[in-house]
Amino acid sequence: MAGYNLKEIMNKPERLSPGHRMCAGCGATIGVRAVLRALHEGDEAVIGNATGCLEVSSYMYPYTAWEDSYIHNAFENAGATLSGVETAYRALKKRGKISPDTTYKFITFGGDGGTYDIGFQSLSGAMERGHDMVYVCYDNGAYMNTGIQRSSATPQFADTTTTPVGSLSNGKLQPRKDLTAIIAEHNVPYAAQTTFTRDFKDIHVKSEKAIYTEGACFLNILAPCPRGWRYDMADIMKICQLAVDTCYWPLFEVENGTWRLTYEPKKKLPIEDFLKEQGRFKHLFKPGNEDLIVQFQEEVDRRWEDILFRCSR
Amino acid sequence: MSIKDRMSGNEAVAYAIKQIDPDVMPAFPITPSTEIPQLVSNYIANGQMNTEFIPVESEHSSMSATIGAEAAGARSLTATSSCGLALMWEELLVAASNRMPCVLALVNRTLSGPININCDHSDSMGARDTGWIQIYAENNQEAYDNMLQAFPIAEDEHVHLPVMICQDGFITSHAVQNIILNEDKDVCEFVGEYNPGEFLLNKGNPVAFGPYALSCYSMEAKKAQEKAMEDSKAVIAKVAKDYRERFGRGFTFFEEYRTSDADHIMIIMGSAAGTAKQAVDDLRNQGKKVGVLKLRVFRPFPGQEIANVLQNCKSVAIMDRTESYNGHGGPLSSEVRAALFESKTYPEVVCYTYGLAGRDFTVEDVYEIFEELENVSSNNNISIIQHRYINLRTKEDR
Numbered sequence: 001m002a003g004y005n006l007k008e009i010m011n012k013p014e015r016l017s018p019g020h021r022m023c024a025g026c027g028a029t030i031g032v033r034a035v036l037r038a039l040h041e042g043d044e045a046v047i048g049n050a051t052g053c054l055e056v057s058s059y060m061y062p063y064t065a066w067e068d069s070y071i072h073n074a075f076e077n078a079g080a081t082l083s084g085v086e087t088a089y090r091a092l093k094k095r096g097k098i099s100p101d102t103t104y105k106f107i108t109f110g111g112d113g114g115t116y117d118i119g120f121q122s123l124s125g126a127m128e129r130g131h132d133m134v135y136v137c138y139d140n141g142a143y144m145n146t147g148i149q150r151s152s153a154t155p156q157f158a159d160t161t162t163t164p165v166g167s168l169s170n171g172k173l174q175p176r177k178d179l180t181a182i183i184a185e186h187n188v189p190y191a192a193q194t195t196f197t198r199d200f201k202d203i204h205v206k207s208e209k210a211i212y213t214e215g216a217c218f219l220n221i222l223a224p225c226p227r228g229w230r231y232d233m234a235d236i237m238k239i240c241q242l243a244v245d246t247c248y249w250p251l252f253e254v255e256n257g258t259w260r261l262t263y264e265p266k267k268k269l270p271i272e273d274f275l276k277e278q279g280r281f282k283h284l285f286k287p288g289n290e291d292l293i294v295q296f297q298e299e300v301d302r303r304w305e306d307i308l309f310r311c312s313r
Numbered sequence: 314m315s316i317k318d319r320m321s322g323n324e325a326v327a328y329a330i331k332q333i334d335p336d337v338m339p340a341f342p343i344t345p346s347t348e349i350p351q352l353v354s355n356y357i358a359n360g361q362m363n364t365e366f367i368p369v370e371s372e373h374s375s376m377s378a379t380i381g382a383e384a385a386g387a388r389s390l391t392a393t394s395s396c397g398l399a400l401m402w403e404e405l406l407v408a409a410s411n412r413m414p415c416v417l418a419l420v421n422r423t424l425s426g427p428i429n430i431n432c433d434h435s436d437s438m439g440a441r442d443t444g445w446i447q448i449y450a451e452n453n454q455e456a457y458d459n460m461l462q463a464f465p466i467a468e469d470e471h472v473h474l475p476v477m478i479c480q481d482g483f484i485t486s487h488a489v490q491n492i493i494l495n496e497d498k499d500v501c502e503f504v505g506e507y508n509p510g511e512f513l514l515n516k517g518n519p520v521a522f523g524p525y526a527l528s529c530y531s532m533e534a535k536k537a538q539e540k541a542m543e544d545s546k547a548v549i550a551k552v553a554k555d556y557r558e559r560f561g562r563g564f565t566f567f568e569e570y571r572t573s574d575a576d577h578i579m580i581i582m583g584s585a586a587g588t589a590k591q592a593v594d595d596l597r598n599q600g601k602k603v604g605v606l607k608l609r610v611f612r613p614f615p616g617q618e619i620a621n622v623l624q625n626c627k628s629v630a631i632m633d634r635t636e637s638y639n640g641h642g643g644p645l646s647s648e649v650r651a652a653l654f655e656s657k658t659y660p661e662v663v664c665y666t667y668g669l670a671g672r673d674f675t676v677e678d679v680y681e682i683f684e685e686l687e688n689v690s691s692n693n694n695i696s697i698i699q700h701r702y703i704n705l706r707t708k709e710d711r
Contacts, residue, residue: 046385046513049523061524069513071384072523073377073407080374083367084339084381084389089514091336091365091387102516122377125370 006199012037013067015045020065021057025233027223028054028138030196031203032109035136035219036068038207044104046071046085050078050114053145054138076118079126079135082108086131105211106133112153113143116179127186127216134210134217137179140225148228152177155248156299157292159280160228170283170292175299183218184254190215192253192262195222195240202251202262209253222249230279242274247304252311259310268304271297315560316494322453322485325492326392326418326478327352329460331362332500335416336387336507339367339378341397344430345482346420349392372397376404376417383413384522386512388464390415394482395422398436402443408475409444410538411522414467415475417445418460421583422482423670431671432482434583435635437611438644444538446476446545447612451568451586453490455609456480458556458563461495464504465552472545474538481584483671495560503559542613549610566615568607571597572622575604577686580619580649581632582608585667585674589632592679603683608645616652623653627690628661630682633700634668642666642700661689667703678703 015036022029032054039045045068049055055072058065073081086106092098110119115137123135142160143149149162156175159165163172184191190213192206203221210217222243226233243249244263248271251263272293275281284292320328327349330338340350356362369375375391382389393401398419408415423433437447446466450456456478463476480486495503511520526534546566553565570590572578581589586607596603606622608615623629631650633643641647646664653659665682668674682703688695 044514044516048381055523056525059521059524061526061530064521064524066521067519069515069519070521071381071513072525073380074403077374077377077404080339080369080377081381083369083374084337084378084383085385085513087337087339087365087367087378088382088385088387088389091363091382092385092514094363094365095336097386098514098516104514121370122374125374128370129367 004201004205006201009037009204012041015039015067016058017065017067021060022053023227025226025236026053027140027196027225027236028111030236031136031138031221031223034196034200034203035107035207038204038211039105044068044102046104046106048078048082048085048106048108050108050110050119051075052111052114054109054111056145075114077122078108078110078114078119079122082106082133083126083129083131086133106131107136107211108133109136109138111144112137112139112141112151113145115139116153116177117151123183124186127183127188127218130216132214132216134219136219136221138221138223140223140228141176142225142228144225144228153179156296157281157284159283165283170289171280178303180218180220187257188216188218189213190217190253190255192218193220193249194251195243195249196237197241197244197251197263206253206262228280231277235277239277242269242277245269246271246274246300248274248300250304250307252307259307259313261307261311271300314496316496318492318494319489320453320492321348321487321489322450322456322480323348323420323487324352325453325457326460326480327356328494329457330390330418331356332495332497333461333464333504334362335364335390337365337367337379337382337389338391339369339375339382340391341369341372341375341393343372343394343397345422345486346392346394346397346418348486349418349420372400373404376401376408379415380404380408380411380413383415384411384513386509386514388507390417392418392420394420395424395436398440399424402440405440405443405445407523410534412473412538412541413475414464414473416463416467417475417477419477419479420482420486421479429670430482432484432584433634433669433671437477437479438635440477441612441644444474444542445612446474446542446549446610448476448478448610449582449608450478450480450485451584451607452485453488454492454562456485457492457494458560461500461503462552462556464507466545466548468507469548472541472548474541474545479583484584493562499559503556546613546615564609566608566610566618568609569622570605570607572604572606574602576602576627576690577630577683578604578606578623578626579630579632579679579682580606580608580645582611582645583634585632585634588674588676589679592676592683595676596680596683601683614648614652616648617656619649620652620656620658623660624656624658626660628663628686630686631662631664633664633666636666636669646700661686663689663697664700665703666700672704674703
């Protein structure tokens, strides 16, 4: 994007106040603040939120960290709840109860539990109906709020509390669900995958596109959780960079059916570089488990080739 | 002026929704309430109303979207039956605890299993402690009249609770009967404009809904909700009075049918009250002093008022159209007996279960029940079978 000015963007007023109760180093709040920076000044917003870490830590009665109007309903229905809010906006505007020069944007946040799993139906419905909203998933790859249980976003072989590594177990059996592609297949006008890299241009630009593209848009943010992934919380930028440089988490966007890679590593790094930084994969580096890393690498390669193919059409 | 017409219960409720012209209606089809969203969609498709309809992908989402729309400041409602209501259960509690004055048109149908599409009250009775006001109708006319009173009750500043308007599946929802409809402009005046106090789309005054609250605040929130339910009694009575004065129809908490001098009274809800009233007329012609108390409002429960009606009678039949699976009878039985005990009123009480999953309930059944009540109150030695199922097949019937 021409004219991308990090300093200017970072000087915008915060729409998520400090003082909330999220963990130090949490990827979710970094993601939320990056997305909200994309809102144009003067535009109003209603924020939705599925039950999860973000919700219980940012709106604990009687305090809220949200500068905008905010609604949490339940775990599995953030898509449907914002559908109602967005429809109310259109209904009230039609009746002249909201002035024509007022603009509201609708953004909902959910973790991977509330998005990939229990809230999947509600999300799919909202996307298919085409409500003018953005669903943002902060994907930390497990149910972190309840204590690191596996989700369908959890990578294969990860050690979680419901896929514990043990004498008969090497962690989660299945590779992760590719939700961004599934939502893109809903033929929404904009779906993208991003994370925290370099000067945040990728996430800032995609957030603005997602918020200001008319219709149902989806943003999937890899948002590391230092507790669940077991890495030093100061290393979050390094972890995210390794996720994209190993092609574990490719950065791409799908605009009106056209797939586009937004970042291609100059040198694709081996998956070990990403895995070895995290305690949840520690067992993969024990002697005798080399084949598990080979398996992991093969899955990453297969999916990367698939994305390259989709982006080449 | 009023309009004479013929309509089914579903048509009557859909017509009421057209006249109310709410801002948002999310809904998902389920027998026997499906016609309501169908008819509303047709009204919208033909420019007869301005409501935004959301064809959601489940009932959980219809109630979730209703809550979202209501929180945003839009007058919102949905419709469902049976398993649809069961799927909404979590959201019913969220709607009530967030003090959403939204409305649900319920067409009562039994819950699975076995899967069965016919009427009983197991759906709404299962939701009786979710914090919703529940109002029941005997026929299409009452379903229509109740629907028009729903928002004035829900939106009252002393209430701010959701309201469930119930009618019996098929018996009421699909049977076409005569009906008197109100003029659009009169409905408009009666229901009034919705002016929410705090809402998401209130520019310059952002608000947050759905907090996490620790033990130090949660109990007060629940007490405030309970207080609103208590206070809703006065509002329900006032709205019913206003409606009666304006349109000439309706009851407050219940209808007292030939109860003033009755020795034996049947308490019943919904369409079967019509059957009971017919039987009472027949028995009165034979000189028997019998009557019917038809309960309209189940939540809040008008316990003291019911006990007052029953204080001079000899015996009472309490009719439950649902099973509580507690070995102790249905919810209406439990509530009425508790109310009688609290007011130190002790008639003979016999509890019955009838009409489950659409089982017929006839005038003859009512004769038989009143006969049993007479025997019970005239002979202390008779052994009463409590919670007897009416018209249950016997081994011989098979």
